[in-house]
Amino acid sequence: MDYLRELESKRVHDSFDETMKKVGRCVCVPGPIIVGAGPSGLAVAACLKEKGVPCVIIERANCIASLWKLKTYNRLHLHLPKKYCELPFMPFPAKFPTYPTKEQFVEYLEDYVKKFDLEPQFNQTVESANYDHSLGLWRVKTVGVKEFRYSRWLVVATGENSEAVVPEIEGINEFEGPVVHTSSYKSGETFSGKKVLVVGCGNSGMEICLDLCNNNAQPSIVVRDTLHILPREMLGRSTFGVSMWLLKLFPICLVDRILLFISWFILGDTSRIGLDRPNIGPLQLKCTSGKTPVLDVGTLAKIKTGEIKVRPGVKRTTCRTVEFTDGSAEEYDAIVLATGYRSNVPSWLKDKEMFSEEDGLPRRSFPHGWKGEYGLYAVGFTKRGLLGSSMDAKRIAQDIEQSWKAEVKPFTAFTRTPAPAS
Ligand SMILES: Cc1cc2nc3c(=O)[nH]c(=O)nc-3n(C[C@H](O)[C@H](O)[C@H](O)COP(=O)(O)OP(=O)(O)OC[C@H]3O[C@@H](n4cnc5c(N)ncnc54)[C@H](O)[C@@H]3O)c2cc1C
Ligand SMILES: NC(=O)C1=CN([C@@H]2O[C@H](COP(=O)(O)OP(=O)(O)OC[C@H]3O[C@@H](n4cnc5c(N)ncnc54)[C@H](OP(=O)(O)O)[C@@H]3O)[C@@H](O)[C@H]2O)C=CC1
Ligand SMILES: O=C(O)C(=O)Cc1c[nH]c2ccccc12
Numbered sequence: 258m259d260y261l262r263e264l265e266s267k268r269v270h271d272s273f274d275e276t277m278k279k280v281g282r283c284v285c286v287p288g289p290i291i292v293g294a295g296p297s298g299l300a301v302a303a304c305l306k307e308k309g310v311p312c313v314i315i316e317r318a319n320c321i322a323s324l325w326k327l328k329t330y331n332r333l334h335l336h337l338p339k340k341y342c343e344l345p346f347m348p349f350p351a352k353f354p355t356y357p358t359k360e361q362f363v364e365y366l367e368d369y370v371k372k373f374d375l376e377p378q379f380n381q382t383v384e385s386a387n388y389d390h391s392l393g394l395w396r397v398k399t400v401g402v403k404e405f406r407y408s409r410w411l412v413v414a415t416g417e418n419s420e421a422v423v424p425e426i427e428g429i430n431e432f433e434g435p436v437v438h439t440s441s442y443k444s445g446e447t448f449s450g451k452k453v454l455v456v457g458c459g460n461s462g463m464e465i466c467l468d469l470c471n472n473n474a475q476p477s478i479v480v481r482d483t484l485h486i487l488p489r490e491m492l493g494r495s496t497f498g499v500s501m502w503l504l505k506l507f508p509i510c511l512v513d514r515i516l517l518f519i520s521w522f523i524l525g526d527t528s529r530i531g532l533d534r535p536n537i538g539p540l541q542l543k544c545t546s547g548k549t550p551v552l553d554v555g556t557l558a559k560i561k562t563g564e565i566k567v568r569p570g571v572k573r574t575t576c577r578t579v580e581f582t583d584g585s586a587e588e589y590d591a592i593v594l595a596t597g598y599r600s601n602v603p604s605w606l607k608d609k610e611m612f613s614e615e616d617g618l619p620r621r622s623f624p625h626g627w628k629g630e631y632g633l634y635a636v637g638f639t640k641r642g643l644l645g646s647s648m649d650a651k652r653i654a655q656d657i658e659q660s661w662k663a664e665v666k667p668f669t670a671f672t673r674t675p676a677p678a679s
């Protein structure tokens with residue numbers, strides 16, 4: 258028996274030494290490694306802190322909440338009321354409005370980091386992570402650092418929006434004006450007096466059109482498919498709040514009918530202005546495909562007055578002109594790609610079981626997607642915004658706490674560097 262244990266210990270030791278020869282340094286982290294310091298990663302770290310479990314947060318940007326700080330437009334607000342967007346253990350300040358601005362949301366997150374004394378490691382992009390079966394540990398490598406970090410637990414918190422989706426459009430390289438993705442759009446000021454084509458009609462495209470209008474630009478929006486647009490508020494309450502309340506009383510298909518009836522009453526028949534609705538209701542669509550309904554903050558009124566024009570899909574572009582799928586063509590000065598985001602998990606997580614290689618989201622559907630095998634977790638991939646992140650974070654911290662307590666902790670932090678070559 259002792260002989261077997263010795264053999265196993267030698268195997269693990271040899272595997273470590275092999276690795277060290279290849280990379281240089283191996284650091285064993287006492288608690289979980291969290292990849293990403295957005296709201297989801299911070300929420301997990303705070304929940305772990307409450308339970309006395311240490312962790313390391315690795316972040317590619319030079320700050321927390323890089324999506325909110327660096328990649329969003331100036332006029333952005335939370336579009337769900339603040340009570341549905343708070344992270345565990347810390348409500349928003351009472352003085353904040355129902356829909357906080359992005360600056361207020363970032364301020365809240367900075368306070369969150371202070372309150373829980375979190376110290377993410379910035380400017381470190383995880384380039385690979387894989388499970389070392391012989392060691393029973395996750396091995397994480399960051400760009401430009403000759404070091405492997407090992408941990409029993411790996412928490413993926415890189416988000417559903419970590420990379421911009423830029424569609425291939427024929428002739429786009431010949432287009433003479435600026436072509437920007439929403440992740441680098443700040444304000445319509447730079448487009449004042451210009452004719453701008455906004456490609457994509459999710460919440461970003463719709464609000465950016467409004468912003469362009471308010472800054473004396475002339476926007477057109479590409480709507481290539483059906484979509485649900487709902488007022489942000491109905492009956493004096495948020496549409497999201499009303500939906501949650503109705504879902505407690507009625508089945509989802511009935512709630513959808515009620516929402517659509519009230520929306521029709523407030524917004525009118527959207528198909529008359531070129532925005533056809535899908536056959537399936539807004540909440541059912543959200544549940545089955547993750548597609549978020551557009552919450553209208555004033556864009557629809559501008560479409561009705563003709564200040565914002567609706568156009569079909571883009572076929573190709575030339576130096577100034579955009580040709581549409583219905584055969585029409587128009588000249589534009591600039592193009593804004595409001596074509597959304599995707600997860601980057603398949604590019605760095607080498608174990609392919611938990612996350613789909615197609616969309617980079619957990620293969621198991623909500624609410625089962627948060628836990629994988631061998632101590633792997635996913636936070637913030639539920640297509641349910643910040644509320645989904647908080648739910649995941651609490652579950653993950655609870656699960657890790659159990660195995661943390663159950664284990665004799667052999668991995669009190671240690672660092673090994675290879676012995677100098679003799
Ligand atoms: C414009 C916009 C508005 C939104 N508004 C709302 C809203 O009002 N309400 C709501 O509930 N939800 C909203 N959402 C949904 C949004 O997903 C959440 O608000 C939230 O930002 C998700 O947090 P996250 O931590 O999961 O992801 P992110 O905020 O994207 O954070 C992920 C972090 O991981 C880092 N990262 C990525 N790859 C690596 C890597 N390889 N190595 C190291 N670090 C890495 C990124 O730099 C980033 O900081 C909005 C999304 C967008 C795009
Ligand atoms: N707090 C807030 O106020 C805001 C919240 N958000 C949230 O951020 C997330 C990302 O939103 P968003 O950036 O709008 O991205 P989305 O993925 O929600 O929308 C992308 C849009 O682009 C369209 N599209 C993609 N490719 C093309 C193409 N080649 N030609 C024409 N259209 C195309 C899609 O159409 P199709 O459906 O046909 O594929 C879709 O309408 C969402 O969860 C959203 O709710 C965003 C902005 C504001
Ligand atoms: O902002 C987002 O993208 C969200 O996912 C928030 C959200 C979760 N569920 C919803 C249902 C309707 C509108 C927004 C959301």
